[in-house]
Amino acid sequence: MPINDEQLSARKTPGRLTVRLGTGPVILAGLLLVWEILVHTLEIWSSAFPSPSRVLLEIWRNAPELRSHASVTGLESLGGLLLACAAALPLAAFAVRSRLARNILMPVLAFLQKIPLIALAPLIVVWYGFGMVPAVVICFLACFVPCARNFLAGLDSVPVETVEILRTLGAGTSKLSYTVYLPACLPYAANAIKMSIPLALAGATITEFVGADAGLGYLMFNAGSKADSTQLFAALTVLLLIALCAHAILTFIQRLWIPWATPEPMPTNMEYGIGIGNKLQDRRN
Amino acid sequence: MSTGALEIHIENACCTRLIGRENRTLVGPVSMEIKSDEFVSMIGPARCGKTTLLKMIAGILPVTDGEIHFAGSEVHPPCRHFGLVLQHPALLPWRTVTQNIMIHAKMCDLDPAESRNRARRLLAWLGLTQFEESWPKDLPTGTAHSIAVCRAMIHSPSLLLMDEPFRTLDPLALEQMLDGFQRLWAETGRTALLFTGNMQEAVLLSDRVAVMSPPPGRILECITIDLPRPRRLDKKMTPLIAEYCNRIRTLYRAQGILP
Numbered sequence: 001m002p003i004n005d006e007q008l009s010a011r012k013t014p015g016r017l018t019v020r021l022g023t024g025p026v027i028l029a030g031l032l033l034v035w036e037i038l039v040h041t042l043e044i045w046s047s048a049f050p051s052p053s054r055v056l057l058e059i060w061r062n063a064p065e066l067r068s069h070a071s072v073t074g075l076e077s078l079g080g081l082l083l084a085c086a087a088a089l090p091l092a093a094f095a096v097r098s099r100l101a102r103n104i105l106m107p108v109l110a111f112l113q114k115i116p117l118i119a120l121a122p123l124i125v126v127w128y129g130f131g132m133v134p135a136v137v138i139c140f141l142a143c144f145v146p147c148a149r150n151f152l153a154g155l156d157s158v159p160v161e162t163v164e165i166l167r168t169l170g171a172g173t174s175k176l177s178y179t180v181y182l183p184a185c186l187p188y189a190a191n192a193i194k195m196s197i198p199l200a201l202a203g204a205t206i207t208e209f210v211g212a213d214a215g216l217g218y219l220m221f222n223a224g225s226k227a228d229s230t231q232l233f234a235a236l237t238v239l240l241l242i243a244l245c246a247h248a249i250l251t252f253i254q255r256l257w258i259p260w261a262t263p264e265p266m267p268t269n270m271e272y273g274i275g276i277g278n279k280l281q282d283r284r285n
Numbered sequence: 286m287s288t289g290a291l292e293i294h295i296e297n298a299c300c301t302r303l304i305g306r307e308n309r310t311l312v313g314p315v316s317m318e319i320k321s322d323e324f325v326s327m328i329g330p331a332r333c334g335k336t337t338l339l340k341m342i343a344g345i346l347p348v349t350d351g352e353i354h355f356a357g358s359e360v361h362p363p364c365r366h367f368g369l370v371l372q373h374p375a376l377l378p379w380r381t382v383t384q385n386i387m388i389h390a391k392m393c394d395l396d397p398a399e400s401r402n403r404a405r406r407l408l409a410w411l412g413l414t415q416f417e418e419s420w421p422k423d424l425p426t427g428t429a430h431s432i433a434v435c436r437a438m439i440h441s442p443s444l445l446l447m448d449e450p451f452r453t454l455d456p457l458a459l460e461q462m463l464d465g466f467q468r469l470w471a472e473t474g475r476t477a478l479l480f481t482g483n484m485q486e487a488v489l490l491s492d493r494v495a496v497m498s499p500p501p502g503r504i505l506e507c508i509t510i511d512l513p514r515p516r517r518l519d520k521k522m523t524p525l526i527a528e529y530c531n532r533i534r535t536l537y538r539a540q541g542i543l544p
Contacts (some may be wrong), residue, residue: 161374161375162373162377164369167345168369169365169392169393170365171392183379184379258379
């Protein structure tokens with residue numbers, strides 16, 4: 001007997017959605033429970049591994065302090081990420097139009113990707129001093145490569161035929177930009193930001209280890225020097241919560257505004273300009 | 286079909302390009318005249334320069350030698366008299382099928398309500414009504430090209446230029462599409478130039494078929510298809526179409542393209 005669309009969607013949606021939304025929290029809750037039980041049964045671990053309930057209690061007790069430090073780390077990460085997006089988009093647009101610009105940009109991206117940020121953080125602190133600025137710079141450096149690569153892949157994803165047809169009808173560069181190029185970039189931009197969030201948070205935290213008087217990294221460094229693992233775990237949990245919330249918000253926006261996109265478009269091997277982008281560029285020339 | 290007025294005049298048109306260190310001729314010299322309201326197909330082997338010639342006529346690629354005139358003057362983009370269907374359907378994935386068709390209407394500053402009705406009619410002619418609100422990623426194989434045909438015709442272009450628009454359709458879908466397209470062209474058609482590698486498709490649709498040589502593509506012969514319309518692959522018409530296809534095959538055998 002043939003199955004109609006309603007039956008098919010009824011079959012697909014509830015089961016899959018429940019499984020998709022439910023699996024993660026259930027596994028996490030299970031792991032936390034095992035952790036809690038192990039800490040209570042093997043007391044030797046409690047100094048290094050505080051139980052989840054102790055960590056939660058610490059977060060509850062120090063909520064105002066954690067909130068102020070988290071807002072500093074969050075602002076630094078957001079600032080670096082926005083700056084990286086703002087710098088990457090025009091550079092990617094330039095690289096799409098000019099082969100020379102692409103040939104310069106690709107090795108620079110490959111070089112930037114290979115710099116270990118932990119090693120660079122002290123130098124940036126020496127250059128920019130204590131405070132938020134060095135953290136923003138490190139976040140910018142951490143996010144710039146994935147942003148530039150994804151923006152470039154997004155701009156390259158526009159078929160040359162689309163441009164040819166619309167140009168025949170009289171579309172200029174500005175009209176093509178907002179009608180074709182920017183919408184084509186959207187799923188790639190969402191992907192870039194998703195990839196950059198943990199990098200930005202890590203960059204901000206590392207810089208706060210080295211030279212800052214506020215932020216979750218600063219808090220963790222202090223807690224580490226006092227061997228206070230509970231406060232360390234509390235700060236780590238807050239850091240994780242920030243990353244998870246940002247990811248969830250982005251996924252929601254992606255589903256709402258970019259329903260047409262296939263999930264998670266990933267740039268292929270574009271290092272040194274080898275990959276899909278370059279092939280499209282070849283067709284353009 | 287043809288009203289006799291001259292629409293396209295191609296005279297010794299060539300396209301050469303510097304590849305490596307040598308100047309290579311990609312197509313030509315090609316000479317041809319296409320009259321108003323005529324349906325002409327250019328058929329040729331792969332890489333003979335069909336796409337290049339189409340882009341030269343559309344003004345996308347420069348004519349390095351010779352000349353191409355449309356309605357008495359040289360083509361310089363933008364040219365809104367043309368409807369283009371290129372090898373890639375080039376549908377915007379963030380627009381539904383109707384919105385994709387409407388983007389051309391918007392570019393040509395046409396009335397939105399009127400254009401929407403025309404888009405619906407075009408889709409109905411090709412039997413694609415059920416895809417009106419679909420996203421391009423959800424379209425069956427080959428349908429995107431047919432949508433591209435509708436999009437190219439939304440602004441009633443004087444010249445429809447098509448580059449292998451039905452190449453990705455399976456044989457049954459192709460037969461349905463050719464039938465729908467003939468009805469559509471009989472209703473709305475102006476001058477059309479189809480570039481294809483499919484002999485049956487070319488003979489079925491065209492008033493004339495220009496057979497192109499292997500690269501660099503030149504026109505070997507222009508065959509006038511003297512068959513009544515509408516043409517269908519039925520018992521009566523199929524042998525007549527096959528006869529024309531055999532004439533094309535004979536030309537290809539002489540060129541060594543077919544054994």
